[in-house]
Amino acid sequence: MKLDMSFPARKYKLYATWKRDMETMHLPFPREWSHTQFNLPPNWKEVALKKMDEVVNKFRSVKLFLDICVKCGACTDKCPFFLGTLDPNNMPVARQDLFRSVYKRYFTLTGKIFRGFVGAEELTEETVELWYTYFYQCSQCRRCSVFCPYGIDTAEIMIAAREVLTAIGLSPRSLTEAIAKCETIGNHMGIPPAALLSAIQFAEEEIKEETGIEVKVPINKKGAEILYVPPSADFFGGPHWGTLKGVIKMFHQIGLDYTISTYASEGGNFGTWLGYEHMKKINRKLV
Ligand code: SF4
């Protein structure tokens, strides 16, 4: 396998969060910025290191994973993002090292004394640019951890690392736009209750056309045995739309006592890729 040393994945920086969504979600340092111009706050380094200290001490597994990697290389070719780009920074161990090197420099004795000799690196704006580029090119699939003899979970390191990026106001729009909609309108797609109702009625009509069977979806039914909460993309378009219709047909056929809520209308959770706070917030909407 030949590595691509032109670092092709560097051009895949995700677009910046809108200022209005940062305000809606109460994210730190709401401001105008872009994926090429971060406009970091003056005290960004202090904030980042404080957050890093918090996450490595709060999540013991993360600290352990940062300390025990032996660089055996067993995970290197196991990441789909590495296989797709052949960019060495997308190897799971290299992705971890972008975070680990800064951890070593500021939070370990050997890193503080021997610096570069033990792979410790200063936290600079260039480092943060690499973090923003490569930390969001991990889908947290955890495939690499299956092949690591120590069970090091890159996904868990990335969740902690993204907490640090979020603390200095660097989160991608592809996540925050959906989360902001979920926290205000009720689902990632931003479908209000009336539109959701129309979508379900449209599904009923299509099922009638396709099968000749009249199906009625129970909406906001009190006391139903099951509350069915699909991801909101299922109400929106293909191929998810087919899943929604398939489920409605099956529930009708087996005579299930269920309901779909126009208010608890999101079964997905984009907070999973942003950080614990928003992951919990979206989860709490359902439970
Ligand atoms: S968890 Fe991240 S680094 Fe590991 S294989 Fe999946 S995408 Fe790649």
Ligand code: SF4
């Ligand atoms: S397989 Fe595990 S120990 Fe080996 S390099 Fe990857 S993360 Fe480190």
